Amino acid sequence: MLDAEPSIYSLIVLVLLSVAQAVSLVSKGRLATPASLPVLWGLFLALAVSEWISFIAALWILAIISFCALREYLSLVDIRLEDRWGILFSYFSIPFMFYLIQIDWYGFFIVAIPVYAFLLMPVCVALGGRSRGIVFSVGALDFGLFFYVSCMGHLCYLAFFSERIAMLMIATVAAADLIHRALRNRPRALRVPLQVVVACVLFTGLAEWSAIPLNHSFALGIIIPLLVCLGRFTLKQIEDDLGIRADRLQPGRGRTIDALKSYLFIAPIVFHYLRWFLKWGAL
Amino acid sequence: MGRPLINTLRIALHLLIIRPLLRLLFGVNVVGRENLDGVDRFIMAANHNSHLDIFLLLSALPPGKTAKTHPVAARDYFEKPAWLFGIVQFLLRPIWVDRNNSGLAAIKEMQRRLDDGCSIIIFPEGTRGQAGELQDFRGGVGLIARQNPDIPVVPVYLEGPERAFPKDAAFPLPLWNHITIGPPQLIRGKSREITSALYRHLKTLADEEQAYRQRRQPEPHRPFVAAVIGIDGSGKSTLSRRVIGCFKGESCFVGDGLELFTNGEPHDAQPLTINEVRKWMGRQAKSAKNLARYKMRKLAELLLRDRLLSEVERWYRPDHIFMDGSPLLNMTAWAMLFHEEFFNAEVCSKALDILSGKDDRLKKDPIFEQFPELKALRKLNLNHLHLPDAVIFLDVDPEVSMQRIASRGEAVQAHENTEKLTKLRAAYHLVCDVLEQSRPVCRLSGDKSLEQLTQEAAAFIKKVGSGVDETD
Numbered sequence: 001m002l003d004a005e006p007s008i009y010s011l012i013v014l015v016l017l018s019v020a021q022a023v024s025l026v027s028k029g030r031l032a033t034p035a036s037l038p039v040l041w042g043l044f045l046a047l048a049v050s051e052w053i054s055f056i057a058a059l060w061i062l063a064i065i066s067f068c069a070l071r072e073y074l075s076l077v078d079i080r081l082e083d084r085w086g087i088l089f090s091y092f093s094i095p096f097m098f099y100l101i102q103i104d105w106y107g108f109f110i111v112a113i114p115v116y117a118f119l120l121m122p123v124c125v126a127l128g129g130r131s132r133g134i135v136f137s138v139g140a141l142d143f144g145l146f147f148y149v150s151c152m153g154h155l156c157y158l159a160f161f162s163e164r165i166a167m168l169m170i171a172t173v174a175a176a177d178l179i180h181r182a183l184r185n186r187p188r189a190l191r192v193p194l195q196v197v198v199a200c201v202l203f204t205g206l207a208e209w210s211a212i213p214l215n216h217s218f219a220l221g222i223i224i225p226l227l228v229c230l231g232r233f234t235l236k237q238i239e240d241d242l243g244i245r246a247d248r249l250q251p252g253r254g255r256t257i258d259a260l261k262s263y264l265f266i267a268p269i270v271f272h273y274l275r276w277f278l279k280w281g282a283l
Numbered sequence: 284m285g286r287p288l289i290n291t292l293r294i295a296l297h298l299l300i301i302r303p304l305l306r307l308l309f310g311v312n313v314v315g316r317e318n319l320d321g322v323d324r325f326i327m328a329a330n331h332n333s334h335l336d337i338f339l340l341l342s343a344l345p346p347g348k349t350a351k352t353h354p355v356a357a358r359d360y361f362e363k364p365a366w367l368f369g370i371v372q373f374l375l376r377p378i379w380v381d382r383n384n385s386g387l388a389a390i391k392e393m394q395r396r397l398d399d400g401c402s403i404i405i406f407p408e409g410t411r412g413q414a415g416e417l418q419d420f421r422g423g424v425g426l427i428a429r430q431n432p433d434i435p436v437v438p439v440y441l442e443g444p445e446r447a448f449p450k451d452a453a454f455p456l457p458l459w460n461h462i463t464i465g466p467p468q469l470i471r472g473k474s475r476e477i478t479s480a481l482y483r484h485l486k487t488l489a490d491e492e493q494a495y496r497q498r499r500q501p502e503p504h505r506p507f508v509a510a511v512i513g514i515d516g517s518g519k520s521t522l523s524r525r526v527i528g529c530f531k532g533e534s535c536f537v538g539d540g541l542e543l544f545t546n547g548e549p550h551d552a553q554p555l556t557i558n559e560v561r562k563w564m565g566r567q568a569k570s571a572k573n574l575a576r577y578k579m580r581k582l583a584e585l586l587l588r589d590r591l592l593s594e595v596e597r598w599y600r601p602d603h604i605f606m607d608g609s610p611l612l613n614m615t616a617w618a619m620l621f622h623e624e625f626f627n628a629e630v631c632s633k634a635l636d637i638l639s640g641k642d643d644r645l646k647k648d649p650i651f652e653q654f655p656e657l658k659a660l661r662k663l664n665l666n667h668l669h670l671p672d673a674v675i676f677l678d679v680d681p682e683v684s685m686q687r688i689a690s691r692g693e694a695v696q697a698h699e700n701t702e703k704l705t706k707l708r709a710a711y712h713l714v715c716d717v718l719e720q721s722r723p724v725c726r727l728s729g730d731k732s733l734e735q736l737t738q739e740a741a742a743f744i745k746k747v748g749s750g751v752d753e754t755d
Contacts, residue, residue: 067457068310071310071457071458071459072310072459074456074458075310075443075446075458075459076497077497078496078497078498078499079446081449081451081452084452084453084454084456087456087458088454088456091456091457133499136499241497242497243495243496243497245495248495250312250314250461251310251312251459252310252312252443252459252460252461253312253459253461
């Protein structure tokens, strides 16, 4: 919406990621690639499609990623037999949310999950007819809806405003993750400043390309790595409880949601930062 | 002549429609696919929780084997309506088992298919079981494996279909399914041994899969504990057993022995080690020559009995527990025999509070000087005894109970004489007086007939028990 013309960067990154993905498929796991590669590839595919082909197609690719993440989360969480209507409702909220983005109805999009879904979903769960354990069920489904549908929707809306800033955000988070992985055994006092420096360089260096004023680029470069750190700390504990372990990240056992966690934690914050300070919503 | 065409159609349907649909909608993760490499024919044994199971198993096979693998299915389940039977017959070409008749025909059919070079899929549980629980295996898989010692049996554990499409669900939900293919087994021996070996293999796979699952706290289960107290020979245990007969659900009687009842009918239970220890201690107490020796042994027995109550709650999870005496109340009443001079209502109330761990404020109280046992128990942190939810006091004249004890023909215990029992009876009355302020207590006079007593006691428990359920 804000970008004048499609940028070549998205294609370059997509090609690089596709090559890595192809190598990992052809080598059948002998060449170890990060477990988060498919998700990163999916996100960049959506952004490249959005820039070069159509935003609507990209939107539904992101909806599919959202569905995969929610499905994986619901497969891991301990649900009762009686929650099935609630789960069905949660799945149906995905196309609804993404349709709201497609027609650019921001007012409804922003309240759809926290107001309507959070009120209607418990009704569906209560239809199951057993009160014992319903609080935990509603809580678990609420988190799933919020994180894997609402936050994913924010990511999509961010791409709707500007694919470039979405791409920049994803690249920054990926870089922060990479630094975290590479320097896992080093103290945090070394890791976090390095992540901040890399993010600031990325954002300020590309400020002209992303069309964000220099001071806000700088601020985002500081905020994003710190929040990635916070998000990882929070989601790590949730993943522990869900039984997701870094050494067995199989499909359906946390590979998707583990890869998505940092992007989803950041997306609403960056989105609302830009809406508030750059007045994007008024456009 | 239409055979090859139908076959091609079937394979195309499986590979081009069912397989992608399962992967896209539900998500299929196959672990251990390499275990099937180089295996020509096999007998696949999997757990069975859902209608999705068979399609998931077929989708995990190498494409070439899809059409040459046949499941074993129950004819009576799929027979009606006819269109369902037709679809199942076309898609899967199962080996039909008639569950109402002998399975020999099915075994013969399985053998025929194996001889044709086909593989079979069998669900040894026989039917779709409870979600996530492995049921006992039927014998058929052992029979067919014994007849074909050179065909490997492949144990497969399916996790996920019990959530994606459980037994009683109206619709399937998109949730991940994990198929763990275990290493092929060549098991030799009797068919029963093969079946149990296979069960162990599948159980191992199941335990590995379940180990990291998220689990909620189990639902709290608190049984209703009723204690029947009274002096020796008052017929407490007889009354308890009769009262249990009036109750539905799982009941447990904790007396000299440990007895389990379902809907009033006795049944066997896994023995508890602590109960054996307690019984031994009880025998030691009974054979004690004098009161001083009796005291320590009885005390140990009572503490073990209280511990046993926790174990019973934990392992048997009954709805009602009936106790012949209550460790807490017995201990309090027994204080009367040893320190008669200090025993009154106030002391009794304090003792109950201390022993049930209610009152920690009583640090320096004269009661600890009067009853050093209390001090010792508290020091040892043994002062958290169970206070029963309801108490029935069976009040019997000591003369009558002495006659009953004599008629048992057992050795008379140290305290079993009219004088001591009279004191004990008074002590129980006092305990009941104190208890009545906080718990429902029912005093029954022992000179009534057993029928009448049972009715009154059962009515009392039902009244009190329903009140407890409501407040919970």
